[in-house]
Amino acid sequence: MLSEYLLAEMNRLGAQDALPLHRQLYEALRRAMLDGKLGAGERLPSSRDLAQDLGLSRNTVVAAINQLSVEGYLASRVGSGTYVNDHVPRSGLARGPRAPGQAPHLQPARLSTRGQSLAHEFSAGALEVQPFTPGIADFSAFPLTLWQRLQNKHWRMTYPDMLDYNTSGGYAPLRRAIADYLRVFRSVQLDADQVIVTSGTQQSLELCARLLADHGDTVWVEDPAYWGAMKAFIATGLSVHPVATDEQGLNPGPADDPKPPRLIYATPSHQYPLGAVMSLARRHQLLATARAHGAWVIEDDYDSEYRFSGPPLSSLEGLDPDGRVLYMGTFSKVLYPGLKLGYLVVPKGLVEAFRQAHYDLNRPGQMPTQAALAEFIEMGHFASSLRRARQTYAERRQCLLEALKPVLGEGPDAPRISGAEQGLHLCLRLPLAVDDQAIARRLAQQGLTVRPLSAYCLRRQDLRGLVIGYGYAPLEAIRRCGPVVAAAVKQAVMG
DSSP states (O other), X not given: OHHHHHHHHHHHHHHXXXXXXXXXXXXXXXXXXXXXXXXXXXXXXXXXXXXXXHXXXXXXXXXXXXXXXXXTSEEEETTXXXXXXXXXXXTTSSOOOOOTTOOOOOOOOOOOHXXXXXXXXXXXXXXXXXBSSSSSOOOTTSXXXXXXXXXXXXXHTOOGGGGSOOSSSSOHHHHHHHHHHHHHHSOOOOOGGGEEEESSHHHXXXXXXXXXXXXXXXXXXXXSOOHHHHHHHHHTTOEEEEEEEETTEEOOOGGGTTSOOSEEEEOTTSOTTTOOOOOHHHHHHHHHHHHHHTOEEEEEOOSTTOBOSSSOOOOSGGGOSSSOEEEEEESTTTTOGGGOOEEEEOOGGGHHHHHHHHHHHHOOOOHHHHHHHHHHHHTTHHHHHHHHHHHHHHHHHHHHHHHHGGGOOSSTTSOEEESTXXXXXXXXXXXXXXXHHHHHHHHHTTTOOOEEGGGGOSSOOSOOEXXXXXXXXXHHHHHHHHHHHHXXXXXXXXX
């Protein structure tokens, strides 16, 4: 009998999912139709009869029937009643009900080739540089109270247009503040109109890849490589060609010529993850290579604000006479990662195209946050906050260097530090015979997060080391955990 079936189904659903009564009846009737208990064209009892048989209010029954009618399972005929729609699948086309706790009947998941690559290669979980110490990240270098006050101010005074999408490439005062900062401190040649405010490095990379290259075009990337850039280029269908780096940065040679680039991605101020600084001669060589191939250069200046020794480095863009360099930066490392604001400086001839594509693809917003950041910079808080943060991280860097000093050597194959002059990570280079991935696993068992240098390599087999992040790591934790890293490395090197 239909009412007995419906009651049994409703009791099962109520015990399993605690659904409201009208939803229980909806699911029970739907299952009855899919399982063939109610055949196509069959007439349902009236809502009054169903309510009486099931012990429900008539409103509950009507709500369930109305929902099934809207979704096409039932059809009402004036003066005749409510019938099962002729197009409802017959018995056997739907699977039976699941037992409590049973997994749903799903077809095997099948990703595209690109999806497989995005899901399983160059993952953040394996390669993103994190504070190497366990526990909660330390953001005390950031003036949180001041920042909250500025954000609250701009939310209170927000005009309606500040709550809408933005079509101009970002909040105008913020673009001007970024342009002023880059002209003075990074020697970037630009007007404020050339600045596109993005949600960070990944969005900037995807914009460049989508607008400047076609599916299958070649992009040259440094080897070892920044994992996030690899993700962006794979996602946009580009063919990645690894180019080896040395102590002077990206070093293309004759072996790379058969793969002419459409894009060249580089981190000239602090190669990620090795930390090499691209020499002046190599910068001019890179610009000449781009000119010869008609390629665009993407300069990722991700952490130049944190330079601890030597004079500040000028940008590659500042040397570019041809307008072939797109310069990108981020506030995630300078302020805090969850801010999710970055910027992209594009050549003048590309400004309108990038603005329009940015709007069409990304629907940019966050205008109150951008306004707060603009005032944060204009009032001098950005500069003073950066000075304090630089001092804080310099102390943490020095503490880590002291902890690692006992394992360093003088010979060509001895462990050494690279990339410590700038940024929030350093690279402890190890002899080729050392298994850096085994060291990383051993330290992970002790709650420490370091990344094996070999995991960043695309084609190279000649690099071993540990990439160690000290940004946001509390000083006391570095003092306690630095010697643990040194001991693990010493044990591996001594064999």
